[in-house]
Amino acid sequence: MIKVGIIGASGYAGAELYRLLLNHKNVEIVAISSQSYAGKMISDLYPSFYGPYDMCLSQDQDVLDKADMIFASLPHGLSEKYAKVCEEQGKKFIDLGADFRLDKESDYQQWYQHDYQYPGLHEKQVYGLSEVNRDLIKKATIIGNPGCYPTSITLGLYPLLKNQMQKDEKIIIDSKSGTTGAGKSLSEDTHFPKCNESFHPYKIASHRHTPEIEQELSKMANQDIQVMFTPHLLPVNRGIISTIYVSLKDDVTFDEVYDIYHKTYQDEYFVRVLPKGKVADLKFVQYSNFCDISLHYDERYHQLIVVSTIDNMVKGAAGQAIQNMNLMCGFNELEGLMMIPASF
Template structure:
């Protein structure tokens, strides 16, 4: 099957090339950019002699005629406009931006600060949280690929929220991300001199992933809820650690909770639940599509601590996008994604 990638010069697009270059079923038919046409290896020298396909201008009609699936690895606002051009066409679309994730246009405009896509496109898009929306993904033609923070957070909280096991008002999320999550464009905040040997909070109570997380948690909770969500930038390239604190409605031991999580995620190859007393680190999932989860129930306070780690460019973006493509086309969801994490 033929894949087209739009937005190949960003980190997410670069990861799509890395994954799909070795995929057993998909071939990269074309790669597209709004910049000058040139071999992608000039943009990414590490691809020299491995993948030298030429970046071309975006021609949506030609893409529809020639490809089976198109990955939109473009920024929000740009992705929404491109996605609209593929509406009601014979092609599957996976959007890695935030433009199709929020079902409320008003909420999108408030948090993203620009106009939303047409409501008909929002209604067509399926939220691509692979482990929890697989049945919908199989039948979908448009996928809203989840954000990086929401992926780590939702996979960590889902077994509890779907069973109404926690006080939803108690949810506090403390999350840290590597600098690649900010994208490839230059900014003062991501300069080496600013970030090295530093650790800083940003977008306090204003991060655009807040409504995305709340939207899905509210669906599982059967009523609207609000979270406290803090994001921090750490001086590493890849990785997200989300540490979550919740109050349990009933007394649960750590052992019982680990057994529950292992049961819930059995059959889901990319979620690994750690044994008691062992917590995951971001380096242990680097370059892979895994989400690793550690748990500890504090019987003294009645609170549960959940630690969830992912590679933001893989499970938080390109890896999950390919996992969703596999599901959409009826393939083994592990196809092209069974790489071992890079360590150390």
């Protein structure tokens, strides 16, 4: 049993983390915090927690004092100071924000307009894509939990790039996300009259997940990979679906690609490569930690089309964070994550 705390439990990802951890047999949730709602019950914000699942939101320091495993679900620029305290106290730290995702401070400065407060911490960070970095995660004390878009994209491309079956270094990615991906704070785009019965791209060629995507894909391919990434906002609560276009090498067949995907993920419980002819659908991963991948082939252009879908709040945030915790603590990797997606 490990004592767990959540800093930033009032946001969507933090509340989802709390919900999932309640079902984990190896953890005791000892404290949850919120700077804006300290002193309130979490059921005041999310009525589904009323009764036996309720807990008071406290100050951040309460989490640091009581927990041995700390999750931070905060906007970028706020997590480093908590990671520093955890390092000094020998506690494990998982950041669901962006502060520990990028290898280069220059990328963080360019895309997030912040400097590293504690550069030494970043030498210890591990990118928490569980299926790819499992061995590193097991030894880590600081995890940068991947972004939701990058999770769907990197898992969707990993087998192809690892085996260098793509023709060139340029990849086109078209992704769509539910509105929870924008966080709890209301904006013009997520205001109900604007997003309801609407569907539109945003931050075209300028989304902050772009350097994270290119960084991790380049590691997988062992060469520089460039992406043309366009995110869209769907009028649904949760889910991400990424459609990825990649030119194949001339001597690579679709059957070979399909076989490589199956071999790569055959022992990965949370990645499901669908049968040929099936199409991944975000509806059938919602509330689960699954990533569904379907593969399609355009004969005219010898091009692979990958469709990869996840629940942005689970595999794209809280679920993957728990999967990483399980690896760090030596628990069963599936513990607390055995949710079956709804069928309708």
